[in-house]
Amino acid sequence: MCWITVGVSWTTAVNSSDIRNYLGFRWETTPCIVMWNCDYETDQREAVRAAMSEWNGVADTDGSGLVASYLTNYVDSLNEVNWAYFKSSPIARTRFNIVDGYIVDATISLTLMVDWSVGATAGAYDIQSAVQHELGHVLGIAHCHESGGPCSLGSCPNNVMSPTFGTNQVRTTLTSYDITTYQSIY
Ligand SMILES: [Zn+2]
Numbered sequence: 550m551c552w553i554t555v556g557v558s559w560t561t562a563v564n565s566s567d568i569r570n571y572l573g574f575r576w577e578t579t580p581c582i583v584m585w586n587c588d589y590e591t592d593q594r595e596a597v598r599a600a601m602s603e604w605n606g607v608a609d610t611d612g613s614g615l616v617a618s619y620l621t622n623y624v625d626s627l628n629e630v631n632w633a634y635f636k637s638s639p640i641a642r643t644r645f646n647i648v649d650g651y652i653v654d655a656t657i658s659l660t661l662m663v664d665w666s667v668g669a670t671a672g673a674y675d676i677q678s679a680v681q682h683e684l685g686h687v688l689g690i691a692h693c694h695e696s697g698g699p700c701s702l703g704s705c706p707n708n709v710m711s712p713t714f715g716t717n718q719v720r721t722t723l724t725s726y727d728i729t730t731y732q733s734i735y
Contacts, residue, residue, distance in 0.1 A: 575689040575734050576615055577651045583687075585619040587630040593676050594619070596667045597630055600681035603709075603721060604688065607728050609735045617684065630680065633658035640714070641679045643686040657683040664716075671717045678709075678720045685710045685727065689734050693726055 576583070585601075587594045601617040609615065619630075635642070640663050646654035659665060659679060666673035692712040693705055705711050709720055709727045 574645065574647055574650060574652050577653075581615045583615070583617050583628055585617060585628045585630055587619050588632070589630065589676075592667050593665075596675075596677040597680050600677045600684055600721070603681055603723055604684050604731070607723065607731050610732050615688070615735055617687075627654045628656065630657045631659075632661050634662060635660045637662040640674055641683050643683045652687070652689065655687045657687065669717050669719045674714070674716055675719045675721075678714060678718065681721055681723075682709050682714065685731075688731060690727070690730050693730075 585597075587597050589597060598619065601619070605616050605618075635658070637660055639660075641657065641659045644656045644658075645652050657680060659674075659676070664670075664673040665676050665679075667676055669675060690710050693708045693710045704724065704726075706713070707720070707722075708724045709722075710730065711720075714720060
């Protein structure tokens with residue numbers, strides 16, 4: 550579960566016109582600490598933490614930071630990383646609550662209809678890679694090339710925000726596309 554630091558107000562819509570910004574929504578003005586509940590086993594939770602660390606390591610253009618972290622015993626109904634049953638395409642999804650153009654809550658779900666692993670494993674999907682991709686959506690980032698954004702088709706499959714991902718694959722290195730998109734929003 551999670552919370553957002555005090556002092557945020559949700560009265561102003563942002564609605565960025567940047568096509569890389571998913572639906573034009575983003576979190577309120579940084580600094581913003583988003584706490585997550587992660588109902589996973591220890592090694593899986595560490596994979597989630599690692600995914601957060603990758604995004605946390607990207608510098609904001611204003612330097613104030615939007616930081617994801619999690620508590621294992623914080624209980625509210627906001628910002629969960631959880632398991633759910635849904636058809637295996639997509640294998641993961643993010644749902645939002647939006648208030649006045651700002652994201653105020655997001656839930657990342659991985660489907661239990663496929664096999665998951667920590668690291669590359671035949672027939673299974675890597676948790677960190679999937680969560681890192683969904684966290685990109687949480688930040689407001691659209692899929693590369695689906696958005697019409699400026700990604701190079703040649704390197705597109707390397708982008709964390711590429712819409713397709715396979716089993717026995719790890720994709721946890723943020724590319725310049727991923728990073729500059731984040732920086733275009735924050
Ligand atoms: Zn996606």
